[in-house]
Amino acid sequence: MTMQAALDAIRARIDRALAASGRRPDAVALVAVSKTHPAERVAELLACGQLRFGENRVQEAQAKFPSLRERYPGLRLHLIGPLQTNKALDAVRVADVIETLDRPRLADAIARAAEMAGRLPELLVQVNIGDEPQKAGIARADAAGFIRDCRARFGGSVTGLMCIPPADDDPRPHFRALAELAAATGMRTLSMGMSGDFEAAIAEGATQVRVGSALFGSRPGIGQPLASVA
Template identity: 65%
Template sequence: MTSILESLRRIQDRIASACAVAGRDPASVTLVAVSKTHPVESVAEALAAGHHVFGENRVQEAEEKFPLLRPSHPDLRLHLIGALQTNKARQAVRVADIIESLDRPKLAAALAEASQKEGRRPRLLIQVNIGREPQKAGIDPDAVDDFLGLCRETHGLDVQGLMCIPPAEGDPAPHFRAMAAMAARLGLDTLSMGMSGDFETAIAEGATHVRVGTAIFGHRPYPAG
C-alpha cells in the first residue's frame, strides 16, 4: 500500500515535470492536498511528511480537524474549496486561511460581516463557472468584473484570484486558458485550477494552485445518508 509520503512525492515530481515542460519554476505552483472525508490522522501523516497546505470542502469537517493540528504546526494553511452557505460564513472565516468558493453577492456580504466580527480576513478566490454549467456553482464569466468590484469596493474583501472546475467532459485546456486570461486582465495573481486528473494541463495554462486529493490520500467511502 502506497504511503501518503510516497504519494506526495509522486505528485510533487509530476508537478515539477509539468513545470519543466511549461518553462515554469516548480515553486510557482502550490499543491493543495485535499483531505476531505479523510481523518485527522491522514492530515497529520501528510504534515509529518513536510506538507502544509490542505483543502477541505465542508466547514464542519475543517473545524473538527484543523484546530487540533494548528498549535504544533503554525505554518499549516487551510483552503476551503467547497460550496459555502452564508450561515457558515463566520465559521469559515474563523478556520480558513483561503476561501476559494466566493460565488455570489449574498456570500460576499456575509463574509465581510463575519470578517469584521472575527477580526480575521482570509484571502478569497472567486469561483467562476467557466463552462457555464447549470448544475455548478460559480459566477458567470461575463459577470466576474462587476462581482470583483462589488467584493472589493462595497465589502472591502481581500480577493486575490480565481478558481474553477472545468466541465468533466472534453479538453479542459481551453477553459484553463480562458481563466488565465481573465486573471491577467483583472490583475489577479492566484489561479486555482486543476485536480487529480488534469492538474498537469492546468499548470501548462498558468495555474498557481492545484487541488489534489485522491492521488494523495486514496479513496475513502463517504458516510451513508
C-alpha cells in the first residue's frame, strides 16, 4: 500500500467514526506516529498533506525534523514519549506540542527551559488513566490538582490531556474517564486512541488520535505491526 492509500484509509476510518458518533467532520486531528521510521518516510507522508507527527524520543526528533520544517513550514511536531527532565530544553526547542507533562519536577524543568529558549510549546498533561505502576502519567487521584497547578503556571499553553489505556482492558471506560476529567478541568484537547482503538476513542470524545503502525506498517526490525503501541 502506498503512503497516500494508507493515509486515505485512516482518514476514511476517522470520518466514519465521527459520523457514527454524530460529531463534526473536522473534530479530530490525526497525529502520524513516525518514531523509528526514517525522515524519508516522513517526507512521503508530508507530500500527501499530513502535517502532524509524533515522536517518542527527543534525540530522534532533533535528527529528523529541522530540515523537514524548512520544506514544510506547516509541520507540527508532537513529543508523545516519556520526557526526562534533562531533555526538557531540547524538547522545548524542537517540539510544537509536548503531550507528556506528568509530574511537578518535569513542570519545573519545562518552565526553566521555556525561559531559556524563549518559547513554550503547547502542553498536554499525561494521565495514568489505568493507574498502572509501570506506566508514565500522573495518577488519576492527583490529576485534577496537578492540572490546576499547571494551568496556574503555564496559562493557556496547557490545552488538554493525554492517556494510554491498559493494553488488556476495554479502552472505552478509560477514554470516557479522561473525557470526564477534561470536562471537569476545562481542557479542550483530548489525545487518546492509537492504531488499534482510535475509533473507540473518537466515540468517547477524542480530538487527536495517534496512529503509527496502521500508517507506516511494521517498525524497522520488528516483524509485526505494533497496533497496541501506536
